[in-house]
Amino acid sequence: MKLTDIKKLKVAELRFRLANLGLDSKGLKAELVDRLWSVSQAGQSGKTNEEEATLQNDISLKLSLPTATGHVPSPVLTEAGVTGRSKLDRSREFTDTATQTERDPDHPGNERVSLGEADSQVERAELGDEDHNGEDRGAHLSLDIGRGRAFYEFKEEIRYKRAKSPQSQPEREEAEEHDENKVRLDPYGCHLHFEVSPDGSCGQPRFWDRYPLLWSGCKLTHGMQQGRVSFEVRLEKKLTLQPEDLGVGEPYGLRVGWSLADASLLLGEDEFSFAYDGRGKKVSGGNEEVFGEPFSEGDIIGCYASFSTDGAVELSFHKNSHFMGVAFFLGASMLRGRALFPHILCKSCSVRLIMDPESPTWYPGPPGFTPLAALPVNQMVRSISAPTLRSQCEVVMMVGVPGSGKSFWARSLMKQHSDKQYRLLGTEELLTCMISGGQRESRLQQASRCLTDLIKIAAEIPGNYILDQCNVLFSARRYKLKLFAGLRRRVVVIFPSADEWKRRLSQHQINDDEHIPETALLKLQVSCSLPEPQADLLEELQYVELPQEEAQILLKEYKDNARRLLPPVPKQKKLRLCKKRPHPHGPPPLHKMQWTGLQGWSNTRLGTQTWNQQPRYWPLSYQDQSSYYNRNYGYSGYEGYW
16 A cells, blocks of 8 residues: 555554554554555565664554553453353354355444454553452553563453453253264364364354464364275355555465364474475475466365375366375374375365265265265264363463463373373464464464454363463452363462573563563562462362462562562542532532522522622632543543553
8 A cells, every 4th residue: 555545544543454464553643554554565565674673673662651640551351352252153154155254243333342342442451459359450551571472462461350240151061963973174283273074074263353364273183094085175265454554465374184183273383294385395394396377266176185095195186177196105003004184274265175975076086086075984983083072171261470380281281191181372373373474563462352352262162271471460360260161170370489480481471572561560460469279260289390379479579579660650630520519619509599690699598688799600610620520531630541
């Protein structure tokens, strides 16, 4: 877009475009224009690293500056925004031409306020006095915790501060009924941000309109380890996004292929994952090579696996019945008898497969190949089925300050208990799903907001989860744990000693290239609270490093030290409106006065009648009181949540 066209946009349009890009949508019109113009230029002609760094520093400086009253921006939450969509919408229609491609009517932008809303609705982030829950609110928390994961994670955590408790969901003892022998897209073997149609033949990214940088993967319920098998995938529709508004070069993407049961859902990024990419490449282990032809809307990709008697496999692909060649040859020593599962990975597009064994294929395959859906049951390998009872599932909530070692402990737990099939819900996991396109700032914003939505979705789907976030605010912990009522809720606190935390934090900043300012860490320490046993919120509390008593003592030292080092917060006086003002400083009581038209008020006290020759007006000191109050915004001198 041209600069002149951007300047013609209204403020609401500018904010909407910036929010779609995952960028900050706050500020005056001039700032919004500059921000959108900079992103447009970066997407079209590219920016140097120095220019990008300057732009990010400018945005970071504006976000970290306090207002004229000394307060900083914070979220405003309402009941409608907090609860959002409490249940999964199971009534979506998947038509013959495409899966759901309309924008979600329950999009947070259509609600009053949402936990995952854009920054345009984030007005204030402040912490008051310490409350009965033990959550220390002794200092205002400026959201300047670096421009990395910690910044956006804590920004989302603050949104829970004034959120009302979620409504308790009824216990669902049985999962949806499905034929275990029928081949379909696996709703349990996919990303939470991938949406599967009720019949299991269609799928698309769940948040394609809000988080367009996110790749979403899904496997089929059945795989195979012998014979000659095929399946077809149709690129049903490229979902309606405007490429020029995204600031990325490739707004759509599709990969199809095969992977092992325990391979990553990011097809092509794992060692045992083999994909044909829609850009005309083959991908495995993150390595790309030129292969075949690019995909376009309506293309049908045939995937063929030919197992030899010694266990070796040859993987080839067709595009609209045209042979693209053999992409991969896997030796018997590589697979070791393990089954290969059909796998798709897409971004901003919908896909369709033929799952009915009686339906003909779109294109006839090479002689000797059988469609996977038409194979006998005894020749297929079923993936792990989803749990049927919520009481059989577990959620593990990690608690700790940035750099304390939460992610390392969570990944170790997943390896030790691989049979539980934990799903790790964290910002880092979502960042890995943005394998192409977008600036770092945009990726971080989309990942942190998407995580808030995914937690609510996870609470509705039986399974084992790990919440890999800071979770240092009591309000955030309470809200999330109540969402998962019915599951076994386990809270794990990672709180190392002072020297060990300093070492880990330094290593974390070096590895992630993320600098966390010392002032931001001090403010984070002031607001931090550690969990205590509560029967109504959790079933198990575990302190991994320091015992609970020592951790609480050390945290108190952190708080006391942080309060000494941080500058005092300026107090704002409230201007109160005196409802009663004694006579004669105010107007005479109405029951003692009588209006006589142009001549003003007459005093009828004690039966006497005195006529005023001039109208009597309110005293100036009383007249001015009305300027201090506005019923829509409150007192003009009061800095609160208005």
